[in-house]
Amino acid sequence: xxxxxxxxxxxxxxxxxxxxxxxxxxxxxxxxxxxxxxxxxxxxxxxxxxxxxxxxxxxxxxxxxxxxxxxxxxxxxxxxxxxxxxxxxxxxxxxxxxxxxxxxxxxxxxxxxxxxxxxxxxxxxxxxxxxxxxxxxxxxxxxxxxxxxxxxxxxxxxxxxxxxxxxxxxxxxxxxxxxxxxxxxxxxxxxxxxxxxxxxxxxxxxxxxxxxxxxxxxxxxxxxxxxxxxxxxxxxxxxxxxxxxxxxxxxxxxxxxxxxxxxxxxxxxxxxxxxxxxxxxxxxxxxxxxxxxxxxxxxxxxxxxxxxxxxxxxxxxxxxxxxxxxxxxxxxxxxxxxxxxxxxxxxxxxxxxxxxxxxxxxxxxxxxxxxxxxxxxxxxxxxxxxxxxxxxxxxxxxxxxxxxxxxxxxxxxxxxxxxxxxxxxxxxxxxxxxxxxxxxxxxxxxxxxxxxxxxxxxxxxxxx
Numbered sequence: 001x002x003x004x005x006x007x008x009x010x011x012x013x014x015x016x017x018x019x020x021x022x023x024x025x026x027x028x029x030x031x032x033x034x035x036x037x038x039x040x041x042x043x044x045x046x047x048x049x050x051x052x053x054x055x056x057x058x059x060x061x062x063x064x065x066x067x068x069x070x071x072x073x074x075x076x077x078x079x080x081x082x083x084x085x086x087x088x089x090x091x092x093x094x095x096x097x098x099x100x101x102x103x104x105x106x107x108x109x110x111x112x113x114x115x116x117x118x119x120x121x122x123x124x125x126x127x128x129x130x131x132x133x134x135x136x137x138x139x140x141x142x143x144x145x146x147x148x149x150x151x152x153x154x155x156x157x158x159x160x161x162x163x164x165x166x167x168x169x170x171x172x173x174x175x176x177x178x179x180x181x182x183x184x185x186x187x188x189x190x191x192x193x194x195x196x197x198x199x200x201x202x203x204x205x206x207x208x209x210x211x212x213x214x215x216x217x218x219x220x221x222x223x224x225x226x227x228x229x230x231x232x233x234x235x236x237x238x239x240x241x242x243x244x245x246x247x248x249x250x251x252x253x254x255x256x257x258x259x260x261x262x263x264x265x266x267x268x269x270x271x272x273x274x275x276x277x278x279x280x281x282x283x284x285x286x287x288x289x290x291x292x293x294x295x296x297x298x299x300x301x302x303x304x305x306x307x308x309x310x311x312x313x314x315x316x317x318x319x320x321x322x323x324x325x326x327x328x329x330x331x332x333x334x335x336x337x338x339x340x341x342x343x344x345x346x347x348x349x350x351x352x353x354x355x356x357x358x359x360x361x362x363x364x365x366x367x368x369x370x371x372x373x374x375x376x377x378x379x380x381x382x383x384x385x386x387x388x389x390x391x392x393x394x395x396x397x398x399x400x401x402x403x404x405x406x407x408x409x410x411x412x413x414x415x416x417x418x419x420x421x422x423x424x425x426x427x428x429x430x431x432x433x434x435x436x437x438x439x440x441x442x443x444x445x446x447x448x449x450x451x452x453x454x455x456x457x458x459x460x461x462x463x464x
Contacts, residue, residue, distance in 0.1 A: 002041050003439045006034075008049030008400060012056060012389050013372035021054065023396035026438035031392060045441065047434055049400045055371055056390050057091030057397025057437065058352050059378040062127075062184075062241055062265060062316035065095050066115050069322070069342045070330065075417040076321040076346075082121040082455060083448045084349035084415035089432040091397040091442075092123045092387055092458070093348070094378070096153050096184075100161050101131045105140040109149075113457065120455030121448075122437060123397075125382070127153040127184050131161075133168035138175055145179045148459025150383050151239075152176055152183045156223045157215075157291070159190040166230070173234035180462030182237040182381065184265075187223030187248065188215055188292065197339050206337035208278050208285035212293035214338070220292045221247035228255035228262065237261040237464035239381065242318045244270045244292040246302040253311055261464070263313045263381055266303050268354050269345045271315065273422070274300060286328040287422050289341045290318065304364045313377040317351050320344020323419040346418045350409060352399075354423070356430040360403075383460035396439035405431040407446075415448065 003023040010019055010031075022030035022040055037046065065081050067074035076084075085093055095116070099108035109128060116124050128144050130137065130152050141152065154172055155162040164172065176183045196214045200206075205213075224240055228251060231238045240252050243264050256262050269290060274297040277288040288294055306312045322328055322342040331341030347354070355374055359365040365373075379388025386395040406429050411421035435443035442450030 002044035003047070003396065003436065004035060004037065004040050004044050005047045005049050005054060005398065005400065008052060008054035010054045010390055011367045011371055013368055013376040016367060021390065021398065023439040026396055027386070028390065028392055028394050028396050031390070047400060052433060053401040053403055054390065055089070055399040055401055056375050056388055057399055057435070058089045058375045059092040059384065059388060060085065060090050060316050060319070060348055060351060061094045061314060061378040061382060062267065063093050063095050063319040063348055064098070064344065066112055067098060067320055070340070072327055072342065074321050074344070075323055077417070078116045078119040079452060080415060080417040081319070081348060082452070085122050086435050086437070086442045086450065087415050087432070087446060087448055088349040089352040089399045089401065089435055090122065090348065091435065091437050092384065094125045094127060094382060096129060097126050098129045098162060099131050103131070105137055106143070109144055116455070117457065118453050121442060121450055121452050122455045123458055124455055125149065125384070125458040125460055127151045129153045129162070130164060130172050133164065133171045138171070141175060142179060145181050145462065150181045150460045150462040152181055154183060155186045156226060157186055157188040157190045157193055159194050163190045170230055170234060173230055173236035177234055177236045180464050182239055182464045184239045184241050185227050186242070187220060187227050187240055189219050189222045189226070192219045192222070201337050201339065206333045208283065208289055208331070208338050208341060211278060211289050211338045211341070212275050212295070215291060215293060217245040217247050217295065220245055221251050224248045224251040228252065228260055231262065232260050239263045239265060241265050242267045242270065242292060243312070245295050245299045249302070249306050249311065264311065265314045265316050266307065266312050267316050267318045268347050268351045269294065271300050271303055272354055272358050277422070283329070283332050286331060286341050287324055287420060288345060289328070289338065289343055290320070290345050291343045304359070307373060308365050308369060310369065310372065313373065313381065315351070315355055315373045317347045318344065319346055319348040321346040321416055321418045325419055345422055346416050349414055349416050350423055352432070353428045353430050356403070357428045361429050383463040384458060385461060396436055398436045399432050400434040401430060402433045403430050405429070407431060
């Protein structure tokens with residue numbers, strides 16, 4: 001059905017103006033100061049966006065949906081996560097495929113992609129995890145890249161499970177350079193993390209508050225430095241995921257100034273939470289365990305400054321949805337310790353509104369930067385053609401946004417499958433009034449009104 005949006009304030013990464021938008025055949029076909037409704041088909045759906053913003057559909061380039069952890073699995077499916085994402089204004093997700101060293105890469109690829117096919121309500125793609133690099137893996141990675149998955153993921157952590165050694169890292173980066181892919185990287189030093197965990201647990205320091213000291217900022221910065229050295233020598237394009245602290249950002253920024261092709265991601269929990277959350281009593285701190293950990297309050301302040309100057313390119317979530325009951329509690333002493341707590345803070349549904357409230361409304365970033373970091377940069381970096389902006393010929397992924405709407409977060413009515421929200425009781429300003437995917441209305445006033453299964457696997461250009 002054709003779609004006409006009138007009287008909206010259109011905001012992209014570079015522009016801010018008032019105009020009408022007409023969409024047909026899943027794309028934006030007209031943008032004019034005033035479109036006469038008489039010039040569009042009578043069956044067209046008409047949305048009056050007076051007094052509201054119109055943003056391009058937001059993109060979260062870093063989520064986990066299918067995620068095994070020590071005999072359990074993350075709680076979301078593509079049914080719940082795509083509903084939650086859309087209600088929050090996000091129209092495209094990129095999931096991390098995370099096979100272990102023992103897994104066949106092609107089997108993992110089909111497992112992960114199969115869980116979204118025919119189910120997802122939003123559009124989606126994947127980063128292909130590389131837990132090892134040998135001749136067989138190289139051939140499979142080439143085949144996966146040829147299929148339109150033009151980004152890889154490496155872990156410089158989780159020794160013996162997900163992490164690659166230095167030879168594997170270099171060869172992955174070289175292959176990525178050959179096929180035009182970008183390598184996304186979790187940057188820590190796996191040996192330092194493993195040793196510090198052992199020391200702390202041996203000393204009886206087992207609660208959630210000891211997670212951050214087991215992987216302090218120096219460990220993250222060292223991981224970024226290590227990646228930068230290898231990336232420059234391999235000539236690879238790299239993307240540092242969930243950067244949490246000033247030292248790590250500065251290492252990447254200095255490498256970029258010396259010619260490295262590197263982009264920096266932060267995630268919404270690192271911008272709005274700090275390490276005191278993980279220090280809460282009665283094991284409540286376990287809800288806030290993620291890696292890299294939440295940092296001292298001075299680091300979120302630095303990240304906001306780096307985002308405002310666009311040193312940080314994107315704001316994602318690293319959404320990893322585990323329940324508190326029965327899952328996060330796996331690490332409750334004396335049965336377990338902080339190393340047994342599944343990592344992750346569910347936030348895909350609230351990323352955009354948290355970023356608007358604590359970024360735009362608080363005066364930390366402007367509207368153009370808001371759109372750039374939450375949509376446009378992800379589209380550009382990961383080859384999402386037709387996404388991330390509002391222009392004729394682009395996909396009609398649009399968010400009509402009420403910047404004055406005030407509401408309170410509650411885990412009782414969120415669309416994510418988890419049994420809690422770390423943002424419980426937070427008062428936010430701003431909410432998506434209407435969300436469309438390729439011109440089809442999927443959300444109205446905080447309610448999912450679309451259909452499941454219409455989301456498409458996006459085959460992405462190798463832009464690097």
